[in-house]
Amino acid sequence: MTVPSDQEVSDTGDRFDTAAPELVRFLTARTGRTWPPDTDLFATGGLSSLFAMELVVHLEQTYGVSVRGTDLRLDNFRTVRRMVALVDRLRNSEPGDHGA
Amino acid sequence: MPETVAATAPTVTPAQAAMLAARLVGDRAGDWDRAGRLPVDVVRALNTAGLLAPQIPTGYGGAGWSSLDSGEFTAKVGSLCSSLRSVMTSQAMAAWTIERLADRAQARSLLPRLAATDTAAVAFSEPQAGSDLSAMTTTVTMTGDTLRLDGHKVWVTAADHADLLLVFARLGDQGAVVVVPRATPGVRVHRRADPLGCRAAGHADVWFDAVRLPTSSLLGAGGQSLSLLVTTALSYGRMSVAWGCVGILRACLTAAVAHAGSRHQFGRPLAQHQLVARHLADLWAAEQVATRVCEHASRCWDTGSPEVVTATVLAKYVSAGHATRAAADAVQILASAGAVDGHPVARAYRDAKLMEIIEGSTEMCQLMLADHAVNRR
Numbered sequence: 001m002t003v004p005s006d007q008e009v010s011d012t013g014d015r016f017d018t019a020a021p022e023l024v025r026f027l028t029a030r031t032g033r034t035w036p037p038d039t040d041l042f043a044t045g046g047l048s049s050l051f052a053m054e055l056v057v058h059l060e061q062t063y064g065v066s067v068r069g070t071d072l073r074l075d076n077f078r079t080v081r082r083m084v085a086l087v088d089r090l091r092n093s094e095p096g097d098h099g100a
Numbered sequence: 101m102p103e104t105v106a107a108t109a110p111t112v113t114p115a116q117a118a119m120l121a122a123r124l125v126g127d128r129a130g131d132w133d134r135a136g137r138l139p140v141d142v143v144r145a146l147n148t149a150g151l152l153a154p155q156i157p158t159g160y161g162g163a164g165w166s167s168l169d170s171g172e173f174t175a176k177v178g179s180l181c182s183s184l185r186s187v188m189t190s191q192a193m194a195a196w197t198i199e200r201l202a203d204r205a206q207a208r209s210l211l212p213r214l215a216a217t218d219t220a221a222v223a224f225s226e227p228q229a230g231s232d233l234s235a236m237t238t239t240v241t242m243t244g245d246t247l248r249l250d251g252h253k254v255w256v257t258a259a260d261h262a263d264l265l266l267v268f269a270r271l272g273d274q275g276a277v278v279v280v281p282r283a284t285p286g287v288r289v290h291r292r293a294d295p296l297g298c299r300a301a302g303h304a305d306v307w308f309d310a311v312r313l314p315t316s317s318l319l320g321a322g323g324q325s326l327s328l329l330v331t332t333a334l335s336y337g338r339m340s341v342a343w344g345c346v347g348i349l350r351a352c353l354t355a356a357v358a359h360a361g362s363r364h365q366f367g368r369p370l371a372q373h374q375l376v377a378r379h380l381a382d383l384w385a386a387e388q389v390a391t392r393v394c395e396h397a398s399r400c401w402d403t404g405s406p407e408v409v410t411a412t413v414l415a416k417y418v419s420a421g422h423a424t425r426a427a428a429d430a431v432q433i434l435a436s437a438g439a440v441d442g443h444p445v446a447r448a449y450r451d452a453k454l455m456e457i458i459e460g461s462t463e464m465c466q467l468m469l470a471d472h473a474v475n476r477r
Contacts, residue, residue, distance in 0.1 A: 030406075030476050048471055049327035050409055053335065056328075058406040069201055069320025072328045073274070 019063070019084045026058055027080070037081040042074060052077045059083060065090035112149050114169045118176045120149060121184075129181035130442030132300040136293070138183055140261070143219065146188070150215050153192035157199070160211035167401035171343040171394055178347020179354075182451035183300035185347060187219070189340040189459075190258040190301075194220035194266050196336035201277055201319040201329070210264075210279065221262035222333060223253035223306060231464050233330050238269040238308065240276050240322065242315060249278055249286075249311040257458070260291045260302030266319075267308065268329060275326025277319040277333075286311035297447075297454035335409065337459040338416035339401065342394050345419035345455050348448045349387040352423075352430035355444050356383055359434050370433065379429045386422035393418045410472050417465035423452035 020037060027035045031047065041047050055077050056067050065087055067076075076086045112120070124142050132138050146152050155170045156162025165173075170192070178185040195214045198207060214220055229235040238251025251269060259265060265280045265287070280287060292303040315321075360371035360380055370376045397415040400408035427448040431438050438445035456462045 032476070047475060048468070049325070049331055050413070050468055050471070051475070052325075052328055053331045054406040054409040057404060057408060061404040061406065069203055070323050072201065072320075072324040072332065074325040074328060 019087055020080055022062065023080050023083055026062075030054070035080055038079050040078050042078060049074065055083065059087055063087045063091065112151065112154075112163060114165070114173055117149070117151050117154070117173050120151070121146070121173070121177050121180060125177075125180040125184065129183075130444070130447065132181065132183060133447050134299075134442045136299045138181075138187065138300045138302070142184065143187060143261070146184070147191070147219060148216060152188050152219070153195040153214055155192060156195050156211055156215045160199075160207060160215060162195070162211065162215040167339065167398035168395065171339065171346075171398045174340055174343035175347040175350065175391075175394075178344035179351040180347070181300075182344060182348060182447065182455075183298045185340075185344040186298045186301035187258045189337055189344065190221050190262070191219060192340060193222050193333055193337040194264070197222065197266055197277060197333045198279075198319060200332050201324070203320055206279075206316070206319060214264075218263040219258065219261060220264040220266060221256050221259040221302075221304075222337075223256045223259065223265055223267045224330065224333075225255050226252060227254055231461060233268070234326065236268065236270060236326070238267065240269045240271045240278055240318065242271075245315050247278065247313055247315050247318060249280065249308045249313065251308050253306045253308075255292065256304055256306055257298070258302045259289055259304035259306055262302075265306060266333075267306075268326070268333075270326070271318075271322045274323045275329045276322030276324065277329060278313065278322075279317050279319060280308070280311060280313065284311055284313060295454070297451035299450075331409075334459055335412050338412045339394075339397060341455055341459050342390070342397065342412070342415035342419040345416075345423035345452065346387070346390045346394055348423040348452050348455070349383070349390055349419075349426050351444050352426050352448050353383045353387050355438065356380060356430045356433045359437060363437070376433055379433050383426050383429055386426040390415075390419040390422050410469070413460070413465050413468050413472075416459060417462060417469060420452070420455040421462060423448070424456050427452040 024035055035041065052074060059065060060067055071086065077083055124145055150163040154163040154165040154173060155167065158164035174185060174188060177188060191214060195211060198210050202210065224233060226236055226238060238253065241248050249267065249269060253267065263282060265282055267278045267280055269276050269278055282289060286309045288307040290305045292305060295303050357380065360376055361369055363370050371380060393415045397408065397411040400411045427445065430445040431449050434445050440446060
């Protein structure tokens with residue numbers, strides 16, 4: 001973990017316009033449903049925590065970030081907007097070398 | 101999921117590791133099974149070689165193996181002794197959980213120890229929280245720079261001898277993982293006698309009564325989603341169990357083919373009796389299917405594909421189911437020759453059944469796969 005993990009996730013990431021469409025495409029491709037930016041993915045009738053793990057791996061692979069430690073809160077993956085904000089924060093603040 | 105690590109040559113190659121494991125286990129696995137204990141020197145020798153958790157990144161003193169290499173080695177050990185393989189699963193699942201959740205200082209302190217000297221166990225289950233881990237009641241509370249842990253964990257694999265216990269617990273309305281040295285006051289470890297399978301893997305129940313530790317014992321400061329924490333740790337555990345089942349299948353196939361080729365009844369080898377031949381075909385098919393599904397999951401892991409999550413559940417489900425059925429077939433083929441405690445197929449029969457229960461039962465895997473089928477394209 002390279003980022004203080006107790007930071008609040010900002011709701012307005014700089015990269016929202018570029019990252020959000022990609023994320024929405026991924027979600028639509030995997031679920032066959034459309035997901036507006038503020039829709040709760042995990043609300044009743046929504047997706048599982050297993051799918052949240054899939055989102056973790058997708059964000060890491062696509063955006064070159066490392067989601068670790070306290071960032072593994074479901075709240076960070078609850079909506080498209082929150083995921084974009086998380087990616088934005090991790091990209092802006094981590095050196096990207098989790099290895100020792 | 102995998103960490104990017106420096107491309108350093110591993111100190112032990114997978115081929116050397118397989119030879120070392122064969123030499124360390126020899127023909128003693130049956131004795132260990134009957135005694136219910138692994139020799140300390142065998143576990144230590146594997147650990148010293150970095151082979152209890154060979155995926156620990158080289159930057160932390162580990163061998164830095166890929167999931168695919170690690171999986172093949174897990175199958176090798178699993179073909180020799182499922183108890184020893186279980187200890188590997190615990191150690192590597194602990195290492196993965198630390199790699200994933202720890203802050204940098206914690207990772208630097210803990211991972212090199214797990215890569216060479218210390219052993220670790222991971223405590224999930226409780227008397228009233230098995231598949232439903234949301235019913236967990238083990239609790240961490242914080243006071244200043246001290247934490248207090250209270251709870252009761254059951255069926256903790258490798259806990260009987262582990263130096264460190266990674267304990268999943270509640271922290272307020274969130275989850276947390278606490279790293280507890282077993283010698284900490286308030287920790288009581290009670291061995292589970294005579295488990296059905298993996299009898300020498302050191303299963304134990306553990307009590308934590310007002311255990312006090314510095315808050316730095318909380319991985320990544322705690323406060324994560326309990327379900328994500330559990331899913332993270334189990335993703336490694338399931339992969340390891342799946343490959344372990346490939347090992348069980350290989351041991352059964354080897355024993356069944358040898359017996360059916362050499363034992364004669366009604367004037368010809370058993371293998372030439374059609375009903376026995378069908379068992380052999382099913383055994384071989386099971387070994388092949390399990391191997392391929394595990395290879396797929398490991399490749400997803402190694403390439404960082406999001407599909408790894410489902411592929412791992414699939415690998416565990418398919419491999420454990422095949423191992424259970426194939427082990428029963430192998431006992432059937434060997435009949436009286438294999439129907440004795442400690443024999444490879446007798447161990448396989450008991451060990452495989454346990455693999456349908458741990459790290460997400462067959463039924464829990466089915467629910468997850470059904471959810472995948474319904475909710476995804």
